[in-house]
Amino acid sequence: LHCPVPRSALVLEVGSGGSPYCRSNILIDAYITTRERHWAPLITDRPSVLGMGEALPFRDNCFDFVIASHVLEHSAEPELFLLELQRVAKAGYIETPDAFMERINPYWDHRSEVTVRDGVLLVRKKSSWKPDSELVELYEEFTKPLITTSVIPSNPFPFHTRFYWKDKIAYQILNQEADANWVPPEMLNTTRVHLSLRARLGRFGLIVARLLLSQKRRNRQIQLVDLLQCPACRSNNLAWNDDFVACNNCGYSYDVVADVPSMMTRHRPGQHA
Numbered sequence: 001l002h003c004p005v006p007r008s009a010l011v012l013e014v015g016s017g018g019s020p021y022c023r024s025n026i027l028i029d030a031y032i033t034t035r036e037r038h039w040a041p042l043i044t045d046r047p048s049v050l051g052m053g054e055a056l057p058f059r060d061n062c063f064d065f066v067i068a069s070h071v072l073e074h075s076a077e078p079e080l081f082l083l084e085l086q087r088v089a090k091a092g093y094i095e096t097p098d099a100f101m102e103r104i105n106p107y108w109d110h111r112s113e114v115t116v117r118d119g120v121l122l123v124r125k126k127s128s129w130k131p132d133s134e135l136v137e138l139y140e141e142f143t144k145p146l147i148t149t150s151v152i153p154s155n156p157f158p159f160h161t162r163f164y165w166k167d168k169i170a171y172q173i174l175n176q177e178a179d180a181n182w183v184p185p186e187m188l189n190t191t192r193v194h195l196s197l198r199a200r201l202g203r204f205g206l207i208v209a210r211l212l213l214s215q216k217r218r219n220r221q222i223q224l225v226d227l228l229q230c231p232a233c234r235s236n237n238l239a240w241n242d243d244f245v246a247c248n249n250c251g252y253s254y255d256v257v258a259d260v261p262s263m264m265t266r267h268r269p270g271q272h273a
Helices: 078-088 099-104 135-141 144-154 196-214 216-221
Strands: 011-014 025-029 049-051 065-069 091-097 112-117 120-127 158-167 170-171 238-240 244-247 254-256 260-267
Touching: 049 196, 065 078, 078 120, 078 170, 091 099, 091 112, 099 112, 099 135, 112 158, 120 158, 244 260
Parallel strands: 011 025, 011 065, 025 049, 049 260, 065 091, 120 170
Antiparallel strands: 091 158, 112 120, 238 244, 244 254, 254 260
């Protein structure tokens, strides 16, 4: 719920998924549906875009603030991701599981371990989804039920990295040479995670908060095309038609589905004619 910006600030949220911050004005996510957010449906209740965090389809410095909550750890190219956040926004907030929590409780689709030391964001790319199998086995045998059901819910901050930045992100990639583009393990089932009553009440509370606290009137007036740039040539000279966004510079075009432009899959000049 918290976003330390004035009412006039234009806020982008990267990886907004199924639970965007109330204060976000523009949303971007890479997937309509994905197991990476436990199959939660994508919310597009304000101007929204489909695109990758490593190649954000927005103009330079067009946002006052950018939120990237629980998305950096999914990137196989975290440096590109962080450079893009700096390019499009003047300040921002990054939240991830802390590296210790990620090491003992790894996720199938997380590709980085992230923590903070002396004001610097430290990122270690994972060479596989479970880098320390022995440690995980020791943890899961006896300790995991206590940690996940009692300790973390009562003390969330020590288990998460929360990082505010302004003008420039102080970061270090600890193992640049590592390859995090591995194939994650197969999903045994595609059902959504069962939520406890407490979790369902919390989710309902967030829905109510979004209805009451979002800048709905302002968001409806935003001209999204004025913020976009072509991912192919980085031109700002775009035209929004009913079914696609076209770049008048390179000629590539991008589908628009239910008012959401998909800026990842481009069509060659003339394909939409």
